[in-house]
Amino acid sequence: MSTNVEDLLFKNEDYTKTPLPIGDYDGCSFEQCNLSNCNFSGFVFTDCEFIDCNLSNTTIRKTSFNDVSFMGCKLLGVNFKEMSAFLMRMNFTNCNLQMSIFDTLKLKQTLFVNCELQQASYIDCDLMYADFDDSNLQDAVFINSNLQGTNFLKAYNFNIDPEQNKMKGAKFSSTDLEGLLQKFQLEIS
Known part of the structure; x- marks a missing residue:
């Protein structure tokens, strides 16, 4: 069962023990949350922001990121290639994206500002x-x-x-x- 969540602030939460409920998150902010190793398969994030969060090794199979900003986040080893490309638009500022995979994605006009992108993969990518x-x-x-x-x-x-x-x-x-x-x-x- 999918949840619809609008305009909520999630702050200082640890979702490694109790997972975030699967659903559509619209206009939400996630601040200083631990989301590492979480499974976001099938989630939809629209007009959301992630600030100072740890999203390392998250599973994002068929996840939608529509107008989502990541600021000061840790996203080590995330396979963005698996996400839903429909209406996808993301920007990254001051993020650690080491070993992340962006292969085959259309990332036109995407911002990667002041990011750590060591060993990131951009194969067959539209940048x-x-x-x-x-x-x-x-x-x-x-x-x-x-x-x-x-x-x-x-x-x-x-x-x-x-x-x-x-x-x-x-x-x-x-x-x-x-x-x-x-x-x-x-x-x-």
Whole structure:
């Protein structure tokens, strides 16, 4: 049985022991909640925000995130590829998304601002006009992705092969071009 929840604040809750009831959450805020290892399969989150929450290793099979903001959250190892892509729109600010999987998703204009994205996977992903401002992309994988118009101006530790991605109009700082040329093993000074 599914619950409909609107405009509620969930604060300082630990859902690892008593799970959040399955349902549709509209206009809700989750602050400083422990949601790690929870199963959100079939949940719908619309116009919600997660602030300073731990969502590491959550299962999000067929979960909907429609206009959802994650701020200061820990989302280690989350497989976003499994979520429902219908009306999906998310933004991430000051989040730890290490080892998360975004393969095959349409993430046009998604914000990844000041995020830890080490070992994140973006294979066959549409990131057109996304923004990786001030994000750490060490060992993140970009293969066969649309990076046209994407902002990497202040991103760092990236290794992106221009021959394996669409990159027309992508923005990079001239001081960080080494991350585009690593496969050629050039010495740049």
